[in-house]
Amino acid sequence: MKTLQNNIVEKYNWYKDITIEKNLFTPVNSFSNKLPFESAEFIRNAWNLIMKNNRLSDRLSLYVHIPFCYKTRCHYCMYYALIKHDTNLIDLYVQYLIDNITYFEPVFAKSTFESLYIGGGTPSLLNEDQLSKLLTKINDFRFHPSSEKTYEQSILTTSKEKIELLKNFGISRLSFGMQSIEPNVLKKVNRAYADEQKIREIIGYAKKTGFGEINIDLMIGLPEETSQGLRDGIQVAYEAGADCITVYIFRHLKHHMDQLDSARKKTIVNYNKEHVPEMLKVAREKVAEIGWVDTVEDDNTEYQYFTSDEHLREYSLSGYRTQPDSEYGNNTVGFGHSSFSYAQDFFRYECREKKYAFNPKSKSYVFDMVYKNDRQRIYTIEKLNRDRYVDLNQFLDLFGEKFEDVFNQEINEILYLERCKIDKKQFRLTSSDRIEHAALSKFFWNQEYLKQLI
Ligand SMILES: C[S@@+](CC[C@H](N)C(=O)[O-])C[C@H]1O[C@@H](n2cnc3c(N)ncnc32)[C@H](O)[C@@H]1O
Ligand code: SF4
The missing domain is CATH 3.80.30.20 (tm_1862 like domain)
Incomplete structure (x- = not known):
């Protein structure tokens, strides 16, 4: 048990380090x-x-x-x-x-x-x-x-x-x-x-x-x-x-x-x-x-x-976003080499036409699909980074599954660190430090993808 607890603390410290060191805040492209x-x-x-x-x-x-x-x-x-x-x-x-x-x-x-x-x-x-x-x-x-x-x-x-x-x-x-x-x-x-x-x-x-x-x-x-x-x-x-x-x-x-x-x-x-x-x-x-x-x-x-x-x-920004907004369903249509497109929150493709002649039949677009569990992760991470909480009903509405069920382990780890509260309505981070939010939200990252980035 002790080792497990140590692991959680160690993981949290590592998350803090990489967040600062790598300026690692936005998960979507990963x-x-x-x-x-x-x-x-x-x-x-x-x-x-x-x-x-x-x-x-x-x-x-x-x-x-x-x-x-x-x-x-x-x-x-x-x-x-x-x-x-x-x-x-x-x-x-x-x-x-x-x-x-x-x-x-x-x-x-x-x-x-x-x-x-x-x-x-x-x-x-x-x-x-x-x-x-x-x-x-x-x-x-x-x-x-x-x-x-x-x-x-x-x-x-x-x-x-x-x-x-x-x-x-x-x-x-x-x-x-x-x-x-x-x-x-x-x-x-x-x-x-x-x-x-x-x-x-x-x-x-x-x-x-x-x-x-x-x-x-x-x-x-x-x-x-x-x-x-x-x-x-x-x-x-x-x-x-x-x-x-x-x-x-x-x-x-x-x-x-x-x-x-x-x-x-x-x-x-x-x-x-x-x-x-x-x-x-x-x-x-x-x-x-x-x-x-x-x-x-x-x-x-x-x-x-x-x-x-x-x-x-x-001057009010109309809000060009380079990332899909999980809450509002922002869609980006991208054209040209290495441009990204996002649609319906999470589908996206990257266009990489190598020759400058357009051919609709040639296979030259990378098409990425983000799967449901990763969509749930992205949503949670962005909400925590931005608002510090996840609305449990909204999560259920969007994904048809309970936040507590999907992220049972992650919630328990952050509870162990005494850095969150959860009731019937919200899962909320209790710290007021933005670096801590970004570090705590890393518990919700797909850990394999995270390691690949470091
Ligand atoms: C899409 S770039 C293009 C800007 C334009 N080509 C220029 O250099 O004048 C937009 C901005 O991203 C920033 N940028 C580029 N590489 C970066 C990096 N590795 N880390 C942080 N910011 C970067 C630069 O400030 C740059 O002006
Ligand atoms: S390499 Fe090109 S795109 Fe990148 S910062 Fe320099 S001028 Fe801008």
């Missing part, structure tokens, strides 16, 4: 059972079925991935992108996207999308002609009048003409990657440097063009970063006219590391882990100095979103 490659035809039939039965067919987000980057690949980057790009290749890719969308769009003829996110890679690499073609096609979908439409930008590849074009096509939000204002940090992570003057010029122009939100991404945890560099980065972003700043905390999960070549691995292994809490403090102090607020107020998330009270009031 819960999947890969099925063999399928054709677009197969996926379209699945979508058709889902949309026919779906309670919330207007809760749809659209994602389009542009997998090309400018000249170099940043060592820290965890997204799918190629540096080999020429106009012809991007032409082929844009045509591939257009054909792909044309093939799938009848499924969504009656749907209204809540948001659009065109991300990458570096979507601003598309020239004006490619941009116009792609956005014309995307605008065949119906969007809510207040939908948020984001286009990711890099300072070095965008232009005043592209910014105007995006505005004319109804893009409402621009997100720029800056990462750091320190040239030596960017050099260390193999990222091209955009100087301050260029940043001010481009952001200033975007601001003048009238987008609802202009965001700048910064990162912390990179090699050789300094507190002063972070302060300066925030100051430049603010003065240039950004409405908000998203500070990402560098994540280095095992499956990303495995894909890196040795040069990249070496840089990243030396990343500034110890520096992160201090840098978060610096970021908070600096945004307070400019009169902004921290909307997350929690050290232990993947990113922090800073903005002004005024902007928070005026």
Whole structure:
């Protein structure tokens, strides 16, 4: 008995360590059972079925991935992108996207999308002609009048003409990657440097063009970063006219590391882990100095979103989500290399067309199905991370099984730690520390998947 109890405590301590160390909060992408490659035809039939039965067919987000980057690949980057790009290749890719969308769009003829996110890679690499073609096609979908439409930008590849074009096509939000204002940090992570003057010029122009939100991404945890560099980065972003700043905390999960070549691995292994809490403090102090607020107020998330009270009031995010929302049934329709789609909460596929010619019959989509027990786990983990409790009736409604029966062992383990209460209505974590929530929720992870990530 003693060993068992020790195991529970040991497990809990390990969960705390990995949560902090690996910045491991979001489980969804790790819960999947890969099925063999399928054709677009197969996926379209699945979508058709889902949309026919779906309670919330207007809760749809659209994602389009542009997998090309400018000249170099940043060592820290965890997204799918190629540096080999020429106009012809991007032409082929844009045509591939257009054909792909044309093939799938009848499924969504009656749907209204809540948001659009065109991300990458570096979507601003598309020239004006490619941009116009792609956005014309995307605008065949119906969007809510207040939908948020984001286009990711890099300072070095965008232009005043592209910014105007995006505005004319109804893009409402621009997100720029800056990462750091320190040239030596960017050099260390193999990222091209955009100087301050260029940043001010481009952001200033975007601001003048009238987008609802202009965001700048910064990162912390990179090699050789300094507190002063972070302060300066925030100051430049603010003065240039950004409405908000998203500070990402560098994540280095095992499956990303495995894909890196040795040069990249070496840089990243030396990343500034110890520096992160201090840098978060610096970021908070600096945004307070400019009169902004921290909307997350929690050290232990993947990113922090800073903005002004005024902007928070005026600009309401329509809620593009990259993860399925188990409660509301958020659906994401993804197009392009390495894009994810989620439907009816938990079905998803990953599109990985290798050749830039669309062929509905070729088996080039990874189709993942998340099984019921994993769906129950994902639901529970997300609820605990977010709300700290699970409503037992809602669980029963959603899954047709009692929470207490499905997770008997997990509940008992957390009861043993005296970190939860359970009554007829709720299972509730009693601690008020967010890191503890994330660690306690790991009792509900599929342990096999969890080990694979570490
Ligand atoms: C989809 S990326 C693309 C941004 C754009 N290509 C650029 O670099 O300017 C969006 C953001 O994710 C963040 N990011 C990329 N890799 C990361 C990692 N390993 N850990 C944490 N954040 C990361 C960066 O801040 C980046 O701006
Ligand atoms: S951070 Fe942006 S520019 Fe750098 S490799 Fe990733 S997607 Fe490309």
